[in-house]
Amino acid sequence: MANTFKNTVLSVSDLTVALVNTGNHVVSDIAFSLREGEVLGLVGESGSGKTTLSSALLGYARHGAKIIQGMIELDGEDILSLDDHALRQVRGYKISHVAQDPGTALNPALSIGQHLLELLEVHQSQLSNSERQQKVAKILDEVGLPHDDVFLKRYPHQLSGGQQQRILLALAFLLQPRLIILDEPTTALDVTTQTLVLNIIRKLCREYNVAAIYVSHDLTVVKDIADRVIVLYSGRIAEDAVLTQLFETPKHPYTQGLLNAIPDVVIRKYLSPIEGHAPSPNDRPSGCAFAARCTFATDICRQRQPDLIQLKDEFDPHFVACHHSDDVGVITFKEVDHHVIELETNKQALLKVEHINAWYGQQQALFDVSFQLQRGECLALVGESGSGKTTLSRVIAGLNENAEGQVVLADEVLSLQGQQRSLQQRHKLQYIFQNPYKALNPAHTIGQTLTKVVQHFFALSKQEAAEQVVRVLKQVSLPLQVQELYPRDLSGGERQRVAIARALLCQPDVLICDEITSALDVSVQASILKLLQQLQQQGVTLLFVTHNLGVVRAIADRVAVLKHGHIVEYGETDQVLSHPQHGYTKTLLSHAPSLFKSNVHDACA
Template identity: 75%
Template sequence: MTDNLNPSYKKTVLTVENLNVSLVTTANPIVSDITFSLKEGEVLGLVGESGSGKTTLSSALLGYARHGAKIVSGKIEIDGQDILRLNDQQLRQIRGKKVSHVAQDPGTALNPALKIGQQLDELLEVHQPEQSKAQHQGKISKILQEVGLPFDHDFLKRYPHQLSGGQQQRILLALAFILQPKLIILDEPTTALDVTTQSLILNIIRKLCQEYRVAAVYVSHDLTVVKDITDRVIVLYAGKIAEDAVLDQLFEHPRHPYTYGLIRAIPDVAVKKALAPIQGHAPSPNHRPKGCAFVDRCQYATDLCHQKAPELIQLADEFDPHYVACHHLEWVKLIDIHNIVDELAHTRSDQTVVLKAQQVNAWYGSQQVLFDVAFDLKKGECLALVGESGSGKTTLSKAIAGLNESVEGQVYLENELLPFQAKKRSLKQRHKLQYIFQNPYKALNPAHTIGQTLSKVVQHFFNTNAQETAARVSDVLAQVSLPEQTKSLYPRDLSGGERQRIAIARALLCQPEILICDEITSALDVSVQASILQLLQELQQHGVTILFVTHNLGVVRAVANRVAVLKQGRIVEFGETDQVLSQPKHAYTQLLLSHAPSLVKAETQEETESCLLV
């Protein structure tokens, strides 16, 4: 991201000094010794795995600590005002006016009971009551135009649920920028969006930050997105800054082993690369070691790393400020830092067709959403379904799984006609085809332990005794790389990646021949995502066939043998992965690829907002 304003003339908008946030119960630090500053118009990326402290730090920048946490000490100065010295009423006055927040899920952030126009009006009336109605309307008209939304009576009368996901996210951006705050906190605002809508949102954020000289903190686990929008990146690990560098330095010359591990774990649309998850897990606030928090996952660790936590130091040989917290910076000499891309041979499937769909049509009410869709699945392959939101990916996958009743056509499972209603399928057919949902937390019963959830599946399908059931549950937990003690835990006790592994384990207990995976890695950290994708590849080696629904074209390049591209309910391109992603024939596929973020390819995207403003 670039700005016409000379950096030396930019005003410092945000200053954070020695910030410490701890658990109330144990006083153990969640984030500690955080120090950095941010200038007007600058976008800072805040990255790290779940549990790294990203959300805690970004919340503190709003003067807020989540339940069970407390801001213990430090300074957070926004536009010369230390917000940690303000009372609740004063904080309410600056939120929205000096600092704004854009949430990850606009569906929950927007008031469902208020029309879009009312939500914009209300914000201006609260913070700028001295201005006239005409002035408010002028500001609303201007900001809606800038985020690519219409300023007309019909649109302003809509409720949030009547907007698409991309439109909802643009309304959040309008609400965040309309008061021209000094600082905006963006909490993974593009996680659930398809690549074209994501590209549009990033372009809007980039443009508005430059136009209004707003400083922004962009929280994300997706480093390809971070590379596309930020000027500088802070990598957090176990509540501390592991590395802080300008964008190019961080991606071209990562100096912390953790940063390097994150970059290696990212699948990329431009190249096939071996998936390399960081082994192990980040320690929780109550279980952090005495020395370096990364010590148990670092292959370069020594006794010094176990005994003493490294300090964040500035590298003297760098032109731009580059800070690293590592005892052994010489580890870089042991590897070729640029040899991150490793050629990967895709899992080869045989030519046996295990599932065939013909002339599949589907409706939502009276509206047809799938049109004569046809494809086949070969034993042991991974077929990716890609396309924008609303293209029909999930509708098609649920139709195959028997979860959508407004469907016509034919689906054959091993040459046997498969009913579209799951309740009409035989027990053997339900064994063979299993569905893994995007949100494992909603798909798991919160009142049951993991052991109870998995045991019920075994008993339902196989009528085993207690000993046989326990053995099968233990075996499947080992298969998805989870410890035996996981059986006694509840879904709330697990991380997002662990819950997703449980969802996979539950499906595997049915001994399926086909797994339908619906966006199962969209909300996962890159390292956890890499481990999940590795698991799916291992399953393919054992003959399991996978239908993989995703909007992440980097993941498609890494795991899929073939790709089906859907647009408005029709397959517009179908073929081998490398052929489709490297030499796309259809203009729609070319559009998707042009907007797919990448660490490798040169970004030369042209403006296509006129095609995307829907």
């Protein structure tokens, strides 16, 4: 596959980025090359060095770090040797960057037309106005957006998330650069929009002979876009292989661990999180950084860093940095049975949602939505962005101002206005937000945040409150020392565990989880899903809002599919995902990434 590509665009050798204060390496000895039209997937957990490496390829190091050695050759020119002025000319013209969050990457004060035309004015000032307008119309057409005056006069906030992301792609490809770096551009998108964006990226890379680096923590998405994959761990390349090799015969235990942790829409597989954490740059061992988490590790692993070597007898180059790569076998998945909670018609439902209608201003967002949940059950709400998933969950939590209908919890009718609910009612139904960093007070330590919750809902002594906090931290597998830290000191997965712990302190009957795993590494996601499954077994009822159908297969007993505010399909998870009846459900499933389905670009070839 790799040898179908043309000239080499990017060549990286001996690239090392270090912390200024300590000199410790953030990424070390990175070497690879990339050809015209080729898409390289760059994967790894948070802290693996993905963002540091992708920034370095732009000639940039974040505050507190510096590039201390190596070469980054773009069409034979070392960009690290360029002065600031020349480097600014390269960025945006020869190298483009697509950010993860288009909402912050686009200037809210500029219209869509201004964004595109100003880029041409800066880098291609020799073009006439009509030529610029033609180029803008052409690129918007290629990313599937209109180019009439009405659309061009819109501002970023007037576009959907998928439209904003396609504007970033238009900006990235407008100047036909040599290299594009895409930083998790589909993380927040629903599956159909994600497929659209991935297809656009692949089509434009081939059409314009642009080399691309796709940064992600989601290997199922990488499988649908990349030709080759580099797996980073603790700032080093653990494995570098063409796509089929990496997914069919991974040779590094870390790669295999990532694959084992991924939930999949096709089968309900056993999720196996990688225990432990990657070491920080200031705490890396002299031997293999993965040894402490690796089941294959021996004394040599703890003593000596493995070199990145090319495996023999491989048709395409396959590189791995592991002393025991010969022992890592073919990847196999353990499928598990799922015992669905039987809905007993003679048994009283714990939560009843009846005839809910809701509005945003004059726009109706939900239409006569009804369902029931029994104790210990998990219901997944799925659908595209704008389908009403989050609106419905916020109505149930009493967070939507404009709604009608009835929510009944344990035979008590709840007010649809949260502030009118009793303290008892509020702590029995808890909401966990998608972004735990925004949901946690940055000025309070984790211990202060959790203790305040206990003191607010329960009349406990300081000692009793402290004991409750210790209990819940153990329940979510967080070390007790975390109490002294602030939200900024924690990883995304740790912050999400704190958010879950805060909700559990209220001893809830129902947990509403709003896209709580969407931004997490696959291994952290697997550990969070296992935690939620344990809570179910303890009798906690879950309402799980997500666009990840693999997660739905892994955790949900039942699924409600929403489209434009209506439930269009409802049933047991395995039945809905394996034998969908509604055309909309079938469409969602056809776009869901999977380890067991052919690639998007294979299917569309």
